[in-house]
Amino acid sequence: EVQLVESGGNLVQPGGSLRLSCAASGFIFSSYWMHWVRQAPGKGLVWVSRISIDGSSTSYADSVKGRFTISRDNAENTLYLQMNSLRAEDTAVYYCGRDAFGWGLDVWGQGTTVTVSS
Amino acid sequence: QSALTQPASVSGSPGQSITISCTGTSSDVGSYNLVSWYQHHPGKAPKLMIYEVNKRPSGVSNRFSGSKSGNTASLTISGLQAEDEADYYCCSYAGSSTGVFGTGTEVFVL
Numbered sequence: 001e002v003q004l005v006e007s008g009g010n011l012v013q014p015g016g017s018l019r020l021s022c023a024a025s026g027f028i029f030s031s032y033w034m035h036w037v038r039q040a041p042g043k044g045l046v047w048v049s050r051i052s053i054d055g056s057s058t059s060y061a062d063s064v065k066g067r068f069t070i071s072r073d074n075a076e077n078t079l080y081l082q083m084n085s086l087r088a089e090d091t092a093v094y095y096c097g098r099d100a101f102g103w104g105l106d107v108w109g110q111g112t113t114v115t116v117s118s
Numbered sequence: 119q120s121a122l123t124q125p126a127s128v129s130g131s132p133g134q135s136i137t138i139s140c141t142g143t144s145s146d147v148g149s150y151n152l153v154s155w156y157q158h159h160p161g162k163a164p165k166l167m168i169y170e171v172n173k174r175p176s177g178v179s180n181r182f183s184g185s186k187s188g189n190t191a192s193l194t195i196s197g198l199q200a201e202d203e204a205d206y207y208c209c210s211y212a213g214s215s216t217g218v219f220g221t222g223t224e225v226f227v228l
Contacts (some may be wrong), residue, residue, distance in 0.1 A: 037219070044121070044222035047209070050215060060216075101154070102170060104170065110165035
């Protein structure tokens, strides 16, 4: 079964750090670009970041650039999002998604919740 | 990276057709045929309904169709069913390897 499972979400204080993971199974992980997308409480989906199949190319939304780092370990079939200098506005459910169609994300995880609060 | 503009809600009766608009700019929707649409039931994983403006992934009902004119993309749901009630989001490539989602539309089946 093709599956993505996020983990690592937690309650963290403003200014703190957190690393999210997204474990892939059921497909050749190293063949797909991958994304992170988030949804703040009561708000819509927001694109966060994207990484190429070998990790050599990354891109970020302006709101997280310089604070978040996307990476991947193709040997472990895992996608990561390192989040530093966290702010209250980073509070959200974070989803990872598989890009199968050129910005068409055909497989998504169930999400992991990040809460930034003192 | 301003969000694409969608109507907050659209409603229709069972069997009717509805259309959700997604308005961007010449820097995103207007420049690329990389518009996708997602169905999202709260608490669940989003589901890809349309990619590259008008293509349907395997398994998605042909009641869902997409189109684009200028800076505005559209998703049409024909033969509306109760199970179609959900939030719908468009997404477009916005250049420089970045993307942008729409503001989201709640679809109500009356």
